[in-house]
Amino acid sequence: MIVDVEGVEAYCYTGGRQFDPALPAVVFIHGAQNDHSVWILQTRYFAHHGFNVLAVDLPGHGRSKGAAKTDVEAMAAWLLALLDAVGVERAMLVGHSMGSLVALEASHQAPGRAVKLAMLGTTYPMKVSEALLETAKNAEPAAIDMVNIWSHSMRAQNPACPLAGVSAMGSARRLMQRMSALNPAQLFHTDFSACNAYANGEAAARALACPALFIFGSKDMMTPPRSTKTLTTAVAQGKIVHVDAGHSLMTEQPDAVLDALFAFAKA
Template sequence: MLIPVQGADLYAYTGGKAFDAAKPTVVFIHGVLNDHSVWILQSRYLANHGWNVLAIDLPGHGKSGGKPPESVEEAADAVLALLKAVGVDQAALVGHSFGSLIALEAAARAPAQVSHLAMVGTAYPMKVSPALLDSAVNAPEKAIAMVNTFSHSTLCPPPSALGPGTWLYGGSRALMRRVLASNPQVNVFYTGFKACDSYAGGEQAMPAVHCPTLFLIGKHDQMTPPKSAKALAQHARLAKIVEVNAGHSLMTEAPDEVLFALRDFLSA
């Protein structure tokens, strides 16, 4: 589904179902150098169980046109513009990593428009090492390898989101290469990491969120350590923390646990 947002078409995967503004809506927001496909299991399930699903490619990423957001605030404005474009007064926001900060900022800016906030693989502050920022520009293959090493908790994961035999490291690397190549004008790897590193509004945004907030974190996450997520949760009004046995790539390493946590949270 292509939706005109801020002067460009923004792509949203709907889980194979037609959009119906009368149904409750959930927006899935991916992290750095990812796209809508990282939510494949969760988005398809909810689309088949009474929800409108909009699993987006951020502007300038994947199938979406427009300029890649240079800050969390810019990206949050795009999400809120998306809700306006589809005529939805209120939606649940689910974000992973960079996407979790975007969802947080959007929920703080427009609290009446967000019914639930789920922050998956999150941390605040979400600092990025200078070495990784440099590699994202000057040695992207090296940076992709680094991110995948730190994003997965084991070399031998159980059956994953795409089924037994899936090579999580290889699939993730292929996706990151594809998203990087999708925008030859702007390095979305560096732009995304820089936006995470520069975001300074988390502690102010969290108390401004009025809806229930789920902190869904990986016990073995090295990219966004659980202690950082728990510190942010202390500033939330209505916080729930769920830990799963995974690293930063929760949706592929622990797909059922992530799905069940989101299902239960959104149904409450």
């Protein structure tokens, strides 16, 4: 679905069903150098089981036009403007990695609009090493290869994971390469810099008034579970679920992630 947001075209995947604002809405927000397609299994299930789905492509990513936003606060404001444009007053927000910070910040900018908040592969502060920032700026293909390796557990490096004949790592690498081809303006560096600079996470978490779910990959090297204490202890109504996966947990353990998200949405 194409939506006009502040005069610029934005794309939302609706899970193979026609958008119906009368249904309860679930909004999915991808991470750095990704697009809506990282949520394919989860969004299709939600859309065919009683929910209105909006899996967004953030500006400068996938099929959404315009320049990529350079900070988390601007991405969150854009997300709220998109919800205004489609007539969604309240929604469950689901974000992965950078997208989790966008979801958290959106809940802070517009208290009451998030009925529930699910954060996957998240941490705060979400610091990025200077070496990786420099590589993303000056050698993006190398940064893609590095992050792709760090985002997957050893289990995912088996070409038969999660399905025979499907390479989880190969698919993730091609997606990030495609984002570079669509937006050559150092997109990875822009996204990483936004994560690295975001400074409102603890305040937003402490102010959160809706139920929250954290889904962590037990083998995550990008946002390891041990780094999440600041965020999880700041949220008053937070539940934690661990799955046997790395940072790309939606593709490594799609069913486990779906089960946790759907149970949370229905509770």
